[in-house]
Every structure is written in structure tokens, then in C-alpha cells.
Amino acid sequence: MTKSGTATEPTRVRQMFGAIARRYDLANHTLSCGSDFYWRKRAADMVASWRPGKIVDLATGTGDLALAVQRKLPDAEVTGVDFLPEMLELAQRKGVRKTIVADAMKLPFPDASFDCVTIAFGLRNMENWKDALVEMSRVLRRDGRLLVLEFSLPTASIVRTIYRFYLHRCLPLLGSFLTGKKSAYDYLGDSIEEFPSGHAMIDLIEASGFKHATLQPLSYGIATIYTAQSL
Ligand SMILES: C[S@@+](CC[C@H](N)C(=O)[O-])C[C@H]1O[C@@H](n2cnc3c(N)ncnc32)[C@H](O)[C@@H]1O
Numbered sequence: 731m732t733k734s735g736t737a738t739e740p741t742r743v744r745q746m747f748g749a750i751a752r753r754y755d756l757a758n759h760t761l762s763c764g765s766d767f768y769w770r771k772r773a774a775d776m777v778a779s780w781r782p783g784k785i786v787d788l789a790t791g792t793g794d795l796a797l798a799v800q801r802k803l804p805d806a807e808v809t810g811v812d813f814l815p816e817m818l819e820l821a822q823r824k825g826v827r828k829t830i831v832a833d834a835m836k837l838p839f840p841d842a843s844f845d846c847v848t849i850a851f852g853l854r855n856m857e858n859w860k861d862a863l864v865e866m867s868r869v870l871r872r873d874g875r876l877l878v879l880e881f882s883l884p885t886a887s888i889v890r891t892i893y894r895f896y897l898h899r900c901l902p903l904l905g906s907f908l909t910g911k912k913s914a915y916d917y918l919g920d921s922i923e924e925f926p927s928g929h930a931m932i933d934l935i936e937a938s939g940f941k942h943a944t945l946q947p948l949s950y951g952i953a954t955i956y957t958a959q960s961l
């Protein structure tokens with residue numbers, strides 16, 4: 731399951747996100763035409779419906795999902811985790827109350843510490859997806875909730891063709907214009923192609939310490955919310 735491409739090596743991922751940190755939000759909102767606000771809102775609504783008391787948002791980056799959850803559940807404890815301090819600094823400035831610098835592959839929390847683990851657009855960048863999911867299940871209490879928001883490939887062939895043209899032809903140019911780092915956006919398209927989508931992702935989640943995995947495609951399947959419960 732470990733991916734072979736050099737782009738997913740942790741050092742490369744750190745360098746890439748470190749280089750675009752200051753422009754990350756602008757690029758995100760522009761390149762998704764604002765859809766990322768709606769995707770995170772849907773994810774936060776789902777988390778809120780579970781009424782968890784302790785939530786950890788992994789690969790929290792500039793904190794947009796952590797913030798959306800924090801607003802929906804003001805009494806809950808929401809912890810944002812990322813291995814890049816510069817990303818967490820931006821998250822704190824935006825209002826994420828609790829942040830911890832840590833590698834999601836090896837979390838500094840005891841077993842069963844949380845009611846809910848969330849991760850948005852982060853799992854795809856990890857060096858081993860299954861090991862990362864197993865680590866998430868470790869820090870979740872029994873029957874705790876997992877929510878993964880990730881890019882996926884639309885299933886309808888016409889939409890997929892148009893999306894792939896945007897992903898591989900337009901997005902690297904726009905991303906380069908907004909951040910000055912074309913390679914990060916070449917990587918984005920390649921990593922989306924490589925990452926398991928739809929039922930392949932359900933199988934991966936259920937093979938990694940979770941049960942009752944579900945999926946909810948968003949925006950014609952450009953992104954998908956996966957949920958599950960820990961064993
Ligand atoms: C695409 S950003 C997603 C940020 C945010 N969750 C969002 O929805 O915009 C990916 C983030 O994952 C972080 N990251 C990647 N691998 C990580 C790991 N192994 N441990 C912790 N953070 C990681 C990067 O530093 C980066 O901030």
C-alpha cells in the first residue's frame with residue numbers, strides 16, 4: 731500500500747506545503763471556485779450530528795475544517811494537528827484554539843483519546859495510507875467516528891474527462907500563478923489519480939480498524955466524504 735512516487739515522501743510533502751503555506755488558502759478557494767467552503771461545511775455538519783466531545787483534526791493545515799467544527803460545536807475540544815508549524819501558526823491566527831505539531835503517522839496521544847478524528851485533504855499526502863488509518867483508529871475510542879474528506883474522481887465518464895482536463899492542464903498553471911509553485915499542483919493531480927476513490931477507499935478504511943464505512947460524493951464526485959466507526 732505504500733506509494734512509490736517521490737512526491738509522497740514526508741520530506742517532499744513538508745517542503746511543498748511549507749513553500750505554499752502563505753498562499754494556501756487563496757489558492758484553495760480560487761482553484762475550487764469556492765466549493766471547498768461547501769465541502770467543509772457538509773463535513774462539519776456531519777461531525778456535529780455525532781455530538782463528539784473531543785475531536786482531533788489531522789493534517790489541519792490552516793485550520794479551515796477545525797474552525798468549521800469548532801463553530802458548530804463550541805463546547806467541544808477541537809485539536810488541530812499538523813507537522814508544519816508555519817501552517818499551524820496560520821490556523822491559530824484564524825482562531826483554532828488548540829494546535830499540536832505532530833506527525834499523523836505517529837500521534838503523541840494515548841489509545842482511545844478522542845471521540846472523533848477528522849482529516850481533510852491530508853490522508854492522500856501521507857506516506858502510507860493504511861498505516862495512517864490504523865493510527866487514527868488507535869487514538870479513537872471504541873465506536874468513535876472517523877471522517878475523511880478527500881478529492882476523488884467523478885464516476886460519470888463525461889464529468890471525469892472534463893475534470894481530468896482541468897486537473898492536469900488548467901490547475902497547474904493557475905496554481906503556479908497563485909503560489910509560484912507549479913510542481914505542487916502537478917503533484918496534486920497525480921496524487922488524486924493515485925489515491926483510492928469510492929468503494930476502493932471504503933475497502934481500505936474497513937481493512938484498517940474501522941466498520942460501517944460510508945461514502946458521500948460531493949460536487950459530482952470531485953470530492954467525497956467518507957465516514958466510519960472504530961472497532
Ligand atoms: C492539503 S493540506 C490540507 C489542509 C487542511 N486540512 C485543509 O482542509 O485545507 C495538507 C496538510 O497536511 C499536512 N501533512 C501532510 N502529511 C502530514 C503528516 N504525516 N502529519 C501531519 N501533517 C501532515 C501538511 O503539512 C498540510 O498542512
